[in-house]
Amino acid sequence: MYKKLIRPILFKSDPEKVHYFTFSLIRKMCALGGKSLFRKMYAIQDKRLEREVFGLKFPNPVGLAAGFDKDARLFDELSSFGFGFIEIGTVTPKPQQGNPKKRLFRLKKDSAIINRMGFNNGGVEAAAERLKAKRNVIIGGNIGKNKTTPNEDATEDYLICFNALYDHVDYFVVNVSSPNTPNLRELQEKEPLTKLLKELKSVNASKPLPKPILLKIAPDLSDEQLLDIIDIVAETGIDGVIATNTTISRDKLKSDPETIEAIGAGGLSGKPLKDRSTEVIKFLSDKSGKAFPIIGVGGIHSEGDALEKLEAGASLIQLYTGFIYEGPSLVKRINKAILNAL
Numbered sequence: 001m002y003k004k005l006i007r008p009i010l011f012k013s014d015p016e017k018v019h020y021f022t023f024s025l026i027r028k029m030c031a032l033g034g035k036s037l038f039r040k041m042y043a044i045q046d047k048r049l050e051r052e053v054f055g056l057k058f059p060n061p062v063g064l065a066a067g068f069d070k071d072a073r074l075f076d077e078l079s080s081f082g083f084g085f086i087e088i089g090t091v092t093p094k095p096q097q098g099n100p101k102k103r104l105f106r107l108k109k110d111s112a113i114i115n116r117m118g119f120n121n122g123g124v125e126a127a128a129e130r131l132k133a134k135r136n137v138i139i140g141g142n143i144g145k146n147k148t149t150p151n152e153d154a155t156e157d158y159l160i161c162f163n164a165l166y167d168h169v170d171y172f173v174v175n176v177s178s179p180n181t182p183n184l185r186e187l188q189e190k191e192p193l194t195k196l197l198k199e200l201k202s203v204n205a206s207k208p209l210p211k212p213i214l215l216k217i218a219p220d221l222s223d224e225q226l227l228d229i230i231d232i233v234a235e236t237g238i239d240g241v242i243a244t245n246t247t248i249s250r251d252k253l254k255s256d257p258e259t260i261e262a263i264g265a266g267g268l269s270g271k272p273l274k275d276r277s278t279e280v281i282k283f284l285s286d287k288s289g290k291a292f293p294i295i296g297v298g299g300i301h302s303e304g305d306a307l308e309k310l311e312a313g314a315s316l317i318q319l320y321t322g323f324i325y326e327g328p329s330l331v332k333r334i335n336k337a338i339l340n341a342l
Helices: 003-011 014-042 075-079 125-132 151-165 183-189 189-205 223-236 257-263 270-288 305-312 323-328 331-340
Strands: 052-053 055-058 062-064 085-091 104-107 114-117 138-143 171-175 214-216 240-245 267-270 293-298 316-319
Touching: 003 014, 003 138, 003 323, 014 075, 014 104, 014 189, 062 331, 075 085, 085 125, 085 171, 104 257, 114 257, 114 270, 114 323, 125 151, 138 151, 151 171, 151 189, 171 189, 183 189, 189 214, 214 223, 223 240, 223 267, 223 270, 240 270, 267 270, 267 323, 270 305, 293 305, 305 316, 305 331, 316 323, 316 331, 323 331
Parallel strands: 062 085, 062 316, 085 138, 138 171, 171 214, 214 240, 240 293, 293 316
Antiparallel strands: 052 055, 104 114, 114 267
């Protein structure tokens, strides 16, 4: 029903406008009793799906990636679609508009999306306030820095976000891999990244109950840089890695080159990212000797895609573009496939 009826209608309009329209529609439907209907349609309750990862018990291994519910406005409603966890953000200390519009584009021939949103969000304090109403779902807090904050002061931005969300999320994700904030990816280099993560770990250790801290990395890192990531995880003692964010690559796309050139800069997500993100997961898992948990994300549009990520070494997976292209039934289909594979 979604792919044949609903998606064609939604895909006729501007992607960003559709995103907010869909948010409003889901909220209204849930307010009218739709949550129980969605749970009945899409959620699977089965103890065999439970996963204990970095000290948290997930009801199932399929989560919603950051970027969909940036401002923690719809996490409770979205959980009724059967997700085992929801990641909000990326949030920054101060509200920011993000990059100029138009900044979100579909590549229908590739089942992909290009975005250059630029961490548009209402600020961490507003998100924290909404999360006080939480909820019956595990929440991850994806944190970043403001565009105007120079990299040498970035640690303070991440600490502000960490402290503001500490009481309201179950785990943290340090986002230094978005291609849409100028110079942000420079923080993935070994020295600045180690310093940032050690500062966060130090503050975390001072809390009554330290929360898991994960690092989200780009798919565009070289093997040498990935080996650095393994060393950094060991040195800093963070709890895991999310592999991967969007890519700046435009290789092997089916869409015509003129369209891609006209869209311009931005991070690519969806089917074209599938193989590379799986390669990164397998590389990290194999080279580290499965030393830390990995959340696999990138190009999951089918049950087979999800199982491939798990077999490559992911402990959990996340959806984003696949959820948009395939619809909410994808969550249920993946969980059924996981059960069938046991």
